[in-house]
Amino acid sequence: MSDLTVPEELLTFFENSPVALALGDPAGDNELIMVNARFTELTGYRQVDLAGINCRVLQGNAGDHEGRARLRAFLQDDAAVSVRTPILNFRKDGEPFVNLLYMSRLRTLSGRARYIFASQFDVSRAQPDRLRAYDAQLSNTLTRLSPIAAESGIIVEGTLTTIANSATAIAQAKLTLANLDNSSIL
Numbered sequence: 320m321s322d323l324t325v326p327e328e329l330l331t332f333f334e335n336s337p338v339a340l341a342l343g344d345p346a347g348d349n350e351l352i353m354v355n356a357r358f359t360e361l362t363g364y365r366q367v368d369l370a371g372i373n374c375r376v377l378q379g380n381a382g383d384h385e386g387r388a389r390l391r392a393f394l395q396d397d398a399a400v401s402v403r404t405p406i407l408n409f410r411k412d413g414e415p416f417v418n419l420l421y422m423s424r425l426r427t428l429s430g431r432a433r434y435i436f437a438s439q440f441d442v443s444r445a446q447p448d449r450l451r452a453y454d455a456q457l458s459n460t461l462t463r464l465s466p467i468a469a470e471s472g473i474i475v476e477g478t479l480t481t482i483a484n485s486a487t488a489i490a491q492a493k494l495t496l497a498n499l500d501n502s503s504i505l
């Protein structure tokens with residue numbers, strides 16, 4: 320596990336969050352520092368499974384080049400504020416899902432990236448109402464995180480761009496899973 324310690328008040332906030340959250344190291348291979356209970360519920364991976372590991376393990380051998388390239392571009396560009404992309408992932412038990420992944424940076428007062436902040440959502444099994452509810456919860460999480468992080472001298476960067484057409488995003492994700500099923504039959 321990365322030795323970047325997370326302030327206690329942030330850990331408590333993360334654990335009580337209604338959405339899946341992860342924190343990663345902005346340096347090196349972006350190792351995971353912590354994942355919360357909702358992340359474990361979603362992916363089947365516990366904190367101990369991902370100790371010091373890059374979250375790309377969730378991608379298996381899927382080869383989702385487009386989503387992965389978007390994530391990499393964000394991580395490589397310190398000036399990029401946030402990224403939001405669907406990416407094909409697999410739960411620990413091997414079940415595929417399309418992860419609508421959001422990432423931004425938490426910075427120190429001097430502007431140095433301290434953590435990569437991430438939130439995950441299974442868009443392939445959602446309904447439009449559920450996706451809109453998640454968007455509202457994540458947006459609310461970012462807003463409420465700001466004053467708590469500020470107590471530890473950490474600035475929350477990035478606001479959420481909500482999904483304009485949730486029905487289309489869900490339909491695309493379901494199609495991704497359907498294509499995956501077909502290709503595994505061949």
Ligand SMILES: Cc1cc2nc3c(=O)[nH]c(=O)nc-3n(C[C@H](O)[C@H](O)[C@H](O)COP(=O)(O)O)c2cc1C
Nearest residue numbers: 341342343349373374375377387390391435437439
């Ligand atoms: C905190 C954090 C959480 C991440 N969560 C996920 C995730 O849930 N699913 C995923 O496919 N990638 C996730 N990533 C992105 C991958 O770890 C990796 O950065 C991405 O695949 C691009 O880099 P690569 O091309 O070197 O694999 C996360 C990254 C960070 C830093």
